[in-house]
Amino acid sequence: MSQPAALRSRAEATAAGVPALLAAAEHLAGTVLLGEHGRRRAGLGDDFWQYRPVRPGDETRLIDWRRSARGDETFLREREWQIAQSVTVWLDGAASMRFASSDKLTTKADRAQLLALAVSILLVRGGERVGLAGTGLPPRRGEAQVLRLAEAFLREGEADYGVPETRAMLPHARALFISDFMGDFAAVEAALHKAADRGVRGILLQILDPAEEAFPFTGRTLFQSVGGSLSHETLKARDLKARYLERLAERKDALEALARLTGWRYSAHHTGESAQAALLWLWHAFDGAR
Structure with a gap:
């Protein structure tokens, strides 16, 4: 397939998925009580807050x-503070996010897209500006922005593992990074330190498949990255379990420590768990990231 034809095919596939993603995110967002999030802060405005x-x-x-x-x-x-804050979202679209260990489970990408759009809907309806990390979609308000975000969240990358994007982050804004964070930890570390230098505080949400937590493999197994660039075959997969789980725990601890050091918040979510519970955590976590 030629490059223009392939691009058009991907664009059509993205467009076809937008209504379904919007509907699912709207339904999920509707389960969360909106309240007065995002405004209880001193500043310019007309409403009395406190003495x-x-x-x-x-x-x-x-x-x-x-x-x-x-x-x-x-x-x-x-x-009361009435100037809407800006929230920047980085959603990992790399190949590793397209993994699901079972047909009964959603992929990590599907769950990440759903949560990213649902919390964006809540933020926009709360009067805040939401945009993408990088220079493609600056923070804006309104339903039209929600549609733009839905289209952007469905785009897929070519790399095996994602690298957080920090370009064009507004100083003292807030941010949300959603990924499996299985790639180069140094890239995540550099991104958060850069964000912290700009006064940006935010949330790291790690999305994992249940099999990535349990490592239920035994006997002869071929491990291969979704993108196909990495592979490892073993005759005794069970022998790798303890070391794998140790490495995963180290990665999660490192993410949590990095978040604490830079003033961010961290949580891990599994695709076998309730999306509503994850959205509620995200929603309340934004109160702590102001």
Whole structure:
């Protein structure tokens, strides 16, 4: 197939999948109570939030003299923060995400796409701007942006393992990285340190298949990456289990430690678990990433 024809074929396949992904994400997002997420922060706005004692550096014009007259302390009237924040999403589209150990399970990519779009819907409806990491889709609000995100989330990459993207991240914004994080850890480490240098705080969500946690292999087994660049055959797969599980635990511990060091949050989610539970965790985790 020629390059233009292959590109058109991939584009048509992506377009065909958008309605189904949107419907599933809308349904999932509907299970979460939206509330007032994203706005309870002091700043510019019209709605009263709270009184607080005056601190050095506060502007005199912000003092509430009526409230201050009730006692000996001077109080400032804070208003609710109404400037929408920006959230940048990096969704791993590499080949490793297309793995599913059973026909009864969704692929890691399908679950990642669903969660990324569902939380984007909630954020947009909460008045925040959501965009993609990189320069392709800057953060915006509105239903049209949700459609753009759905189309972008369905695109697949050629590499075996994904590399986090940090280009064009707005300073002091928030971010969401969703991946199996099975590739080069140094790339993840570099991306989070770069984000932290810009004041960006966010969430790492690791998506794993149950077989990647349990390693249920015995006897002769051929292990091959989804993209086909890596392969290893063994006659005694069971002998590899302990070392594999040890390496996986080390990777998860390293991700959690990196998140803690850079002010991010980390969690692992398995495709055999409830997508709703993962979305609820994501939703509440964003409160801690402000």
